[in-house]
Amino acid sequence: MKDSALGHRGVRKALAALLALLVATILVGFFWLPQVKPDFTAGGLWDAICRIAGVPSTWSTELKMDDPQASRVSMVAGLQGTAGGDVGRGGTLALRCTMCHGARGVSSSDVPNLAGQYAEVVYKQLVDYKNGQRRHVLMQALASGLSEQDIRDLSAFYAQLPRPSPAPAPTPVPRLVTVGDPLRNIAPCASCHGGIDKKPGSPWLEGMSHAYLSTQLQQFASGVRRNDTLQAMRNIARQMTPEEIEAVARYYSVLAIVGSAGSAPAR
Ligand code: HEC
Ligand code: HEC
Incomplete structure (x- = not known):
């Protein structure tokens, strides 16, 4: 060679x-x-x-798994429907809530509506406030005094109150609501929040105030609100532009005429 x-x-x-x-x-x-x-x-x-x-x-480094603001509530079947609560007792407890959430759970200000909200949603949010996983000075103070049974009873009470009746859907419906955006991994809002499908723990949004909805989306996007299980909402809100947040908040806020009572659609 x-x-x-x-x-x-x-x-x-x-x-x-x-x-x-x-x-x-x-x-x-x-x-x-x-x-x-x-x-x-x-x-x-x-x-x-x-x-x-x-x-x-x-x-080589340990993954940081323990976020103190991560929710400790798991969506078990027993929470759906009435969350195991007593409607009558819930109605009495709710007298403390009416000055902000409205006499019949429909608020005329930017406070979220509770009428017809799914029992498991009210339950989860109250437990998250109580344990400090969802941050809000007023609601944390109020929830800290509630027992587990109080929370179940309030959830049962609000779930059966009639929702504001829906107004005709505004046209055009934002694409994110019905189609989502597969390229950005955004599932359609309606696939969790109702319309296409209803996933346990996803709140009823129709008729909430525009300011409330857009604030929540901004807080998910910035990570100020982190109590959504498996980052379901943070992963979506982070990908949305301010214009898209504005459009979906508008869409859901005008979807109901606040103040006119209809009956809560079947679950
Ligand atoms: C002083 C006004 C006030 C009172 C009284 C009050 N709330 Fe609230 N509540 C708010 C505000 C404001 C928010 C939105 C907070 C946020 O942005 O996290 C809220 C949020 C909530 C939410 C979360 C709703 C959602 O869609 O995520 C629930 C559930 C709730 N309140 C239940 C109650 C119950 C039950 C009572 C009575 C025991 C009560 N609140 C009393 C002001 C009030
Ligand atoms: C994969 C299911 C899923 C999809 C898709 C989804 N959401 Fe959510 N969303 C949730 C869940 C679950 C919660 C409750 C989080 C928690 O436990 O605090 C939530 C909470 C919210 C809230 C806070 C409401 C309140 O009262 O606290 C808003 C606003 C919201 N979603 C808007 C949207 C919009 C707008 C879209 C579409 C762009 C969307 N969501 C798509 C599952 C979903």
Whole structure:
């Protein structure tokens, strides 16, 4: 043999190409990316090395799973319907709620309606306020004094109150409501909130105030509200533009004529 393996032209070329690639990845990983995206260096040298090698750095670090604001409530079948509550007792307890949520659970201000809200939703939100997983000064203070049975009774009471009657759907209906956006992984709102399908724990939205709906969506987007199980709403709201939030909030807020009582549609 005339040439050793290393002296062979093809092999030398391959080694040179490999070296060039290594230099390029080092330049990109250590210098270019940190410059265009300053948060790339936030993780330190190890993260930078992992990025260059193309492996997740979390193999070496513990995943942060324990968010104190993550909900502890699981959607069990027993919560649906009446949440195991007593409507009569709930009605008496609800006298403390009427000044904000309305005499019959329909608010004329930006406070959310409770009339006809699913029992499991009222239950979950009250437990989340009580335990501090959903933050709101007034509601946390009010919920902290409620017992588990109080919460079940209030949920049963509000679930059976008639919802405001629906107004004709405004045209055009936002695409996100009926179709979603598969490219951004947004499922249609109606596939969880009713219309196409109703997933347990998804609130009845129609007739809530525009300001309330858009604030909640903004809070999910920014992570201020984080009590949605499995990030169901955060994953969606983060992807939405301010215009889209505005459009869906408008759509759901005008879908009901607040104040005119109809009967709650069957679950
Ligand atoms: C002082 C006014 C006030 C009173 C009294 C009050 N609430 Fe509220 N409630 C609010 C406001 C404001 C919100 C929206 C808070 C937020 O943005 O998280 C709210 C939210 C809620 C929600 C969440 C609704 C949803 O769609 O997510 C529930 C459930 C609720 N209240 C139940 C009650 C019950 C039951 C009582 C009586 C024991 C009560 N509230 C008394 C003002 C009040
Ligand atoms: C995968 C199911 C799912 C889809 C799709 C979905 N939602 Fe939700 N949404 C939920 C659940 C579950 C909650 C209750 C979160 C919690 O437990 O606090 C919620 C809560 C909300 C709330 C807060 C309401 C309140 O009273 O607290 C708003 C507003 C909302 N969703 C709007 C939307 C809009 C608008 C869309 C479409 C762009 C949408 N959602 C799509 C499941 C969904």
